[in-house]
Amino acid sequence: MPKLLTWREDWSLHIEALDRDHRALIDLFADICIRFCPEASSGRCGDANALMDALTYLGESMREHFRREEDFMRGFDYEGIGEHQSEHALLMAEFTAMLREWRAEGMQVFDGLAQGLVRDWLLAHILGADRSFAEAYSRLCGREDDADYQRTMSVYQSSYRTSLVRR
Numbered sequence: 707m708p709k710l711l712t713w714r715e716d717w718s719l720h721i722e723a724l725d726r727d728h729r730a731l732i733d734l735f736a737d738i739c740i741r742f743c744p745e746a747s748s749g750r751c752g753d754a755n756a757l758m759d760a761l762t763y764l765g766e767s768m769r770e771h772f773r774r775e776e777d778f779m780r781g782f783d784y785e786g787i788g789e790h791q792s793e794h795a796l797l798m799a800e801f802t803a804m805l806r807e808w809r810a811e812g813m814q815v816f817d818g819l820a821q822g823l824v825r826d827w828l829l830a831h832i833l834g835a836d837r838s839f840a841e842a843y844s845r846l847c848g849r850e851d852d853a854d855y856q857r858t859m860s861v862y863q864s865s866y867r868t869s870l871v872r873r
């Protein structure tokens with residue numbers, strides 16, 4: 707089984723409500739990997755309906771998170787909200803298309819390839835547009851002088867973008 711995705715403190719946006727959601731989404735994804743990976747025993751792996759239900763639930767949880775995040779942004783008149791909302795819509799469309807394809811194929815096992823696609827989908831959100839938003843938020847909260855915080859943000863953005871290009 708590929709290495710399980712676990713939360714890293716340096717992925718934190720330093721916005722507790724949103725970090726909590728991101729951690730929960732990663733935990734949910736890891737749980738699906740454990741239950742439906744090819745090595746899973748006890749009859750869970752091989753149940754296409756249960757796997758699709760679990761992935762559907764992950765998608766719904768992401769959608770709910772997007773709603774909370776957009777409410778949060780509206781709360782302080784974030785200027786980039788339009789762009790961020792479009793990205794949310796795009797991510798949900800991507801997920802729906804993946805699920806549709808897997809459902810049509812009758813996918814019964816959450817193998818390394820499928821896990822990688824969902825992992826990248828999750829991280830594209832957590833390490834992508836949310837970073838720009840967190841930077842704007844931190845400026846508003848007077849954290850723009852925190853050099854360590856800014857450095858961590860930019861290192862993660864650039865290394866994640868590089869890894870996406872290499873795939």
Ligand SMILES: [Fe+2]
Pocket residue numbers: 724728771775831832836
């Ligand atoms: Fe988010």
